[in-house]
Amino acid sequence: FYFFIRMYFTEEKLGQAEKTELDAQFENLMSRADCTKHWTEKIYRQTEVLLQPNPSARIEEFLFEKLDWKVPSRVTNAELLGQYMQDAAKEFDLGTPYGNTLEKVGECEKRLGEAEREFLQTSAISFLTPLRNFLEGDWRTISKERRLLENLRLDLDACKTRVKKAKVAEAKAATAPDFQETRPRNYVLSASASAAEHELRIAQTEFDRQAEVTRLLLEGISSTHVNHLRCLHEFVEAQAAYYKQCHLHMQELQKELGRLPNAFALNSTNAIATPSMVTEGSSSPVETDTLKIEEVQAPATGTRKARVLYDYDAADSSELSLLADELITVYTVPGMDSDWLIGEKGNHKGKVPVTYLELLS
Structure with missing residues (x-):
């Protein structure tokens, strides 16, 4: 069949x-x-x-x-x-x-x-x-x-x-x-x-x-x-x-x-924040919370270039937004949190987190 x-x-x-x-x-x-x-x-x-x-x-x-x-x-x-x-x-x-x-x-x-x-x-x-x-x-x-x-x-x-x-x-x-x-x-x-x-x-x-x-x-x-x-x-x-x-x-x-002590940030701060960086007429250290960015002046010495590692969106007007791979100028002022620096690019400046930066020699 x-x-x-x-x-x-x-x-x-x-x-x-x-x-x-x-x-x-x-x-x-x-x-x-x-x-x-x-x-x-x-x-x-x-x-x-x-x-x-x-x-x-x-x-x-x-x-x-x-x-x-x-x-x-x-x-x-x-x-x-x-x-x-x-x-x-x-x-x-x-x-x-x-x-x-x-x-x-x-x-x-x-x-x-x-x-x-x-x-x-x-x-x-x-x-x-x-x-x-x-x-x-x-x-x-x-x-x-x-x-x-x-x-x-x-x-x-x-x-x-x-x-x-x-x-x-x-x-x-x-x-x-x-x-x-x-x-x-x-x-x-x-x-x-x-x-x-x-x-x-x-x-x-x-x-x-x-x-x-x-x-x-x-x-x-x-x-x-x-x-x-x-x-x-x-x-x-x-x-x-x-x-x-x-x-x-x-x-x-x-x-x-961001809350942990960061050796990289501390070393960077020590390299930047020296007594010679304090501007003349500066008063006692200012608290970070009351820091007025518009009144901060770049020191005569101690500024450094830094490359941005990651994008960063500013949380408020005191901070500076960042884009990965761009170069900015950074410095510190007395009384600032060691995890933050003042960053400048063009006519803009504000606080930037150290962990987002690579400090250049």
Whole structure:
């Protein structure tokens, strides 16, 4: 039987046999399903790469899942970096500016790593798992039913061909000159045609039933799209929450570093703030909070050039906004916080944070 089906399929390919065509709507449903499978697979694979760039780790996780073993919890790169920084801080002495800063930055990196791990877990559950369930569940069922439908279609086409051949043979026998003498043979041909028609009716019924089952499964692709749309929204929300959390952690770290004693800032201040820099007639040291920028004058000596490392937006009118890589003139005045300098560029001047500058010789 299967040999006959394969032979008939070959004849069909060569244009020597009739092929039962499916309606346009059914063909459209199959095309849409194939497109869904193709792009779901690509999105799934690339999301895996995004969440776990290490191919060896992906293979290991895949094997653990297939063997139904618990996937080991991995330390993220940020957590590992944070641990190294904190270990180094202990070696360098937490009492030094460098050691203290390493401790703070390491702690922040660990928090970033924890946020990343939470994001990976959330995305795997809310986005990756539904996509994989479709590919390994619904799509396999659809593929199985489509293969069965194709086999029934070939069977139906074979039955149609047998009926056609039986009717042609019967017609030829009826028009033969020796019709009366070949009457017994004609009865056999008629019975053969009737049997072929009976097989055709059965094959048509089975084909129609399978086509309806397959059609219902293909129409379910619309529900799949709705489900994947919801999962996509959850994935975006998880990403947004992760990046927001990282941003907050970095802002807190910057504030903490701004409050820490900075050896770089102290050295710079010592190099600039000397008694000879105090202008004549200057009074006792002024408090930073009451410093009037417009009244500050650059000292005759002690000014230095500095290159801006990062963009900085002034918090108020007493501060100076900065752009990365621009050169400005900086100096200090008595009573200023060691973490700040007075910066000038063109006709503008204001306080600038030392940590945003690279002082030039």
